[in-house]
Amino acid sequence: MSNKICRAAGVGFAFAAAILILAAGTAFAAYPEKAIRLVVPFAPGGGTDAAARIVGDAMTGLLGQQIVVENKPGAAGNIALDTVAKAAPDGYTLLLGFGSSLTVNPSLYKVMPADVQKDLAPISTLSTSEYMLVVNPSLKVKTVAELVAKAKAEPGKLNYASGGKGTPLHLGAEMLKKRAGIDMVHIAYRGGGPASKSVMANETQVLFASFPSSLPKVKAGTLTALASTGPKRSRSLPDLPTMEEAGYPGFIVTSWTSILAPAGTPKPVIDKLHAAIEKALAMESVRTKIEAVGQSVAGSTPEGLATLIKEDIARWRKVVQDAGIKPE
Amino acid sequence: MAFFDNLALGFGVALTASHLLYCLLGVTLGSFIGVLPGLGPLVTISMLLPITFNLEPTSALIMLAGIYYGASYGGSTTAILVNLPGESSSVVTCLDGHAMAKQGRAGPALAIAALSSFFAGTVATALIALFAPPLAGWALSFGSPEYFSLMLVGLLTAAALAHGSMLKSMAMVVLGLVLGTIGTDVNSGLYRLTFGVPELSDGLSFVVIAMGMFGIAEIVANLEQGTAREVFTGKVRNLMPSRRDIADSWRAVLRGTGIGSFLGILPGAGTTISSFLAYAMEKRFARDPSRFGTGAIEGVAAPEAANNAAAQTAFIPTLTLGIPGSGTMALVLGALTIYGIDPGPRVMTSHPDLFWGLVVSMWIGNLMLVILNLPLIGIWVRMLRVPYRLLYPSIVVLCCVGVYTLAFSYLDVVFMAVSGVAGYVLVKLECEPAPLLLGFVLGPMMEENLRRSMVLSRGDPSIFVTQPISLGLLVFAAILLALLVVPAIRDKRAAAVSEGEH
Numbered sequence: 162m163s164n165k166i167c168r169a170a171g172v173g174f175a176f177a178a179a180i181l182i183l184a185a186g187t188a189f190a191a192y193p194e195k196a197i198r199l200v201v202p203f204a205p206g207g208g209t210d211a212a213a214r215i216v217g218d219a220m221t222g223l224l225g226q227q228i229v230v231e232n233k234p235g236a237a238g239n240i241a242l243d244t245v246a247k248a249a250p251d252g253y254t255l256l257l258g259f260g261s262s263l264t265v266n267p268s269l270y271k272v273m274p275a276d277v278q279k280d281l282a283p284i285s286t287l288s289t290s291e292y293m294l295v296v297n298p299s300l301k302v303k304t305v306a307e308l309v310a311k312a313k314a315e316p317g318k319l320n321y322a323s324g325g326k327g328t329p330l331h332l333g334a335e336m337l338k339k340r341a342g343i344d345m346v347h348i349a350y351r352g353g354g355p356a357s358k359s360v361m362a363n364e365t366q367v368l369f370a371s372f373p374s375s376l377p378k379v380k381a382g383t384l385t386a387l388a389s390t391g392p393k394r395s396r397s398l399p400d401l402p403t404m405e406e407a408g409y410p411g412f413i414v415t416s417w418t419s420i421l422a423p424a425g426t427p428k429p430v431i432d433k434l435h436a437a438i439e440k441a442l443a444m445e446s447v448r449t450k451i452e453a454v455g456q457s458v459a460g461s462t463p464e465g466l467a468t469l470i471k472e473d474i475a476r477w478r479k480v481v482q483d484a485g486i487k488p489e
Numbered sequence: 490m491a492f493f494d495n496l497a498l499g500f501g502v503a504l505t506a507s508h509l510l511y512c513l514l515g516v517t518l519g520s521f522i523g524v525l526p527g528l529g530p531l532v533t534i535s536m537l538l539p540i541t542f543n544l545e546p547t548s549a550l551i552m553l554a555g556i557y558y559g560a561s562y563g564g565s566t567t568a569i570l571v572n573l574p575g576e577s578s579s580v581v582t583c584l585d586g587h588a589m590a591k592q593g594r595a596g597p598a599l600a601i602a603a604l605s606s607f608f609a610g611t612v613a614t615a616l617i618a619l620f621a622p623p624l625a626g627w628a629l630s631f632g633s634p635e636y637f638s639l640m641l642v643g644l645l646t647a648a649a650l651a652h653g654s655m656l657k658s659m660a661m662v663v664l665g666l667v668l669g670t671i672g673t674d675v676n677s678g679l680y681r682l683t684f685g686v687p688e689l690s691d692g693l694s695f696v697v698i699a700m701g702m703f704g705i706a707e708i709v710a711n712l713e714q715g716t717a718r719e720v721f722t723g724k725v726r727n728l729m730p731s732r733r734d735i736a737d738s739w740r741a742v743l744r745g746t747g748i749g750s751f752l753g754i755l756p757g758a759g760t761t762i763s764s765f766l767a768y769a770m771e772k773r774f775a776r777d778p779s780r781f782g783t784g785a786i787e788g789v790a791a792p793e794a795a796n797n798a799a800a801q802t803a804f805i806p807t808l809t810l811g812i813p814g815s816g817t818m819a820l821v822l823g824a825l826t827i828y829g830i831d832p833g834p835r836v837m838t839s840h841p842d843l844f845w846g847l848v849v850s851m852w853i854g855n856l857m858l859v860i861l862n863l864p865l866i867g868i869w870v871r872m873l874r875v876p877y878r879l880l881y882p883s884i885v886v887l888c889c890v891g892v893y894t895l896a897f898s899y900l901d902v903v904f905m906a907v908s909g910v911a912g913y914v915l916v917k918l919e920c921e922p923a924p925l926l927l928g929f930v931l932g933p934m935m936e937e938n939l940r941r942s943m944v945l946s947r948g949d950p951s952i953f954v955t956q957p958i959s960l961g962l963l964v965f966a967a968i969l970l971a972l973l974v975v976p977a978i979r980d981k982r983a984a985a986v987s988e989g990e991h
Contacts, residue, residue: 205535206820214539236690326678358812362629377831453827
């Protein structure tokens with residue numbers, strides 16, 4: 162009797178296990194079966210949010226499930242990082258990773274909510290964007306060399322603006338100070354908009370500014386552009402030299418956007434998402450929209466993104482330490 | 490008469506059927522989200538932005554602008570009816586607007602809000618059309634020292650916000666200043682008063698505190714009265730403002746429009762501050778300040794005119810300098826770039842159809858809002874007859890949902906609840922939350938600009954008196970202070986003398 166029960170139980174168990182395995186198999190095959198959350202580390206508006214919505218929109222069409230953009234701003238992106246790193250690794254919660262949030266924050270904060278390299282599974286980069294070095298026109302400098310000469314003639318007199326501590330705008334200027342051996346005073350503003358206004362009003366004189374916000378001002382002559390910070394000249398200002406051409410090899414300040422999942426997300430899910438992102442980035446409509454918000458489309462393999470994160474963390478750590486910025 | 494040619498061009502663009510439709514769509518959507526607490530134009534526009542990529546730029550911009558000023562308009566409705574500021578700019582409207590509603594005068598309050606907004610919108614639109622470039626230059630001449638002095642003036646008017654004890658009002662301002670320091674200090678990048686909670690690193694949200702201290706506290710306070718009570722027992726009298734209401738408020742509308750138009754031009758100063766200042770000024774210069782807070786119609790007219798004027802003139806720096814004054818304006822600016830339009834001094838000449846079309850459609854949109862909202866007043870007022878046990882729980886739910894969508898953070902909901910309880914306690918202690926909120930808004934900006942000015946001057950405080958605009962504002966602040974202190978001293982002396990006589 163008990164034997165029968167045992168056997169029945171055994172068969173039942175095997176059966177249940179078989180169903181579970183089958184179900185699990187089909188679960189991944191059928192992924193995605195419901196809407197996917199894409200957590201953006203900033204408030205709506207701005208380039209990163211735009212990239213998320215543009216690519217998310219295209220992926221919705223490709224995957225047949227809604228990609229829902231969820232803005233979780235705060236702590237320079239650490240709150241969004243925390244949310245995704247602790248989410249179930251099932252492919253239904255993804256992080257829109259912004260370059261400097263992921264790679265500068267580890268040097269800027271004593272306590273990080275998660276280990277960017279261990280707790281996240283990279284999927285792909287989406288886009289890159291560069292910055293430009295702009296000055297107030299009344300400074301009457303046209304090249305980086307002239308700016309450096311001016312700063313050396315009057316040490317500590319020039320002010321440079323930034324959108325806050327640890328932003329690429331701040332670190333770019335600190336890199337310039339270090340590389341050129343000049344002294345400029347840091348004036349922090351609440352974001353890139355007020356920083357750019359301060360240069361236009363000559364309250365500050367120097368700024369590493371984002372392309373989309375400064376391009377119209379450079380064209381209108383209210384700001385003078387000295388150099389761009391990408392590895393190549395910018396398509397929108399082909400006459401503007403890069404920082405490397407201006408005599409600072411390796412002076413590259415770019416930011417990128419990417420999509421990452423919580424560590425432990427199954428490989429088939431990662432592959433499926435990567436394929437969808439690759440297809441989305443190849444779409445003409447996605448490319449034009451990304452370019453319209455001042456970025457360039459740039460995909461990668463999951464391994465490529467992992468390497469990028471590793472290298473950038475090391476690179477920014479050095480800049481932060483050189484600038485003497487204390488972690489908070 | 491280039492101006493009239495431009496205006497004709499603008500009307501030509503704005504009056505096409507499709508543009509009228511987009512304008513209507515925008516303002517309708519805007520007033521709707523303005524009514525919903527927490528849900529603001531920022532979230533709505535960012536959600537709609539990808540859709541507008543496929544539209545023709547002028548249509549898209551007309552619609553986005555409609556959402557933006559429609560929301561600043563709709564926010565006053567819930568402020569008046571249920572003491573719940575739908576938008577941060579309508580916090581001050583709660584003070585007298587809701588008091589009027591309690592007296593059965595919700596109709597006139599809503600109507601005067603609509604009419605003063607329309608008037609302010611018309612004036613502000615005309616300002617954009619006539620003087621956009623020179624006004625933009627003025628925005629640039631406002632640097633850090635000027636902002637500091639302006640905020641100082643603002644803080645001094647806080648004393649006028651409360652109608653109870655001056656000491657308590659000052660205490661509330663200070664409490665607001667302290668709450669305002671929570672978060673990351675802009676100048677040093679250091680955390681203050683965050684207690685290791687990452688969600689606090691960007692500070693408390695104004696909307697969260699305002700909704701708690703006004704809306705939720707009001708609901709808690711109403712619980713005392715038992716569940717049987719209706720929200721408004723008083724009979725609802727006429728829906729439209731009387732001749733006397735108009736006579737009482739037209740000067741307030743004019744002053745509010747002036748303050749709002751001016752502050753709207755300054756990036757970062759914003760609609761919230763303009764409504765606070767307009768209210769405070771109104772009370773300061775009123776013949777009988779004691780009426781304020783108890784249902785004075787000027788207390789509704791002035792801030793509503795101010796916030797709507799500011800919402801419109803905020804387009805000046807955005808369009809002509811490419812400098813956004815707020816998050817929403819940054820989105821509009823981003824949209825312009827996406828459509829391949831470079832905002833800047835040349836936008837009026839390079840895209841005249843877009844610029845003038847937008848300006849004219851903003852005026853048409855304001856007109857639509859009045860036409861749309863005046864008939865709705867009857868319906869809104871009737872909504873107040875919904876039994877308390879049904880109406881208020883739904884408001885609480887709406888508040889929670891709205892606050893949650895701000896940053897998808899449940900902690901914001903908790904903060905709102907805490908502010909609600911704190912707001913109730915403050916009411917019991919006869920401390921008013923309005924000065925607290927003013928301190929909360931102005932404090933961080935004042936500190937930030939003070940310290941930035943000092944770094945800019947390398948530690949020399951004379952920077953505040955050597956800049957003419959800053960000096961002018963400081964002199965004004967001194968006069969305000971004198972007006973505040975002298976009567977108080979005189980009263981005390983009079984009291985002492987009369988005591989001595991006995």
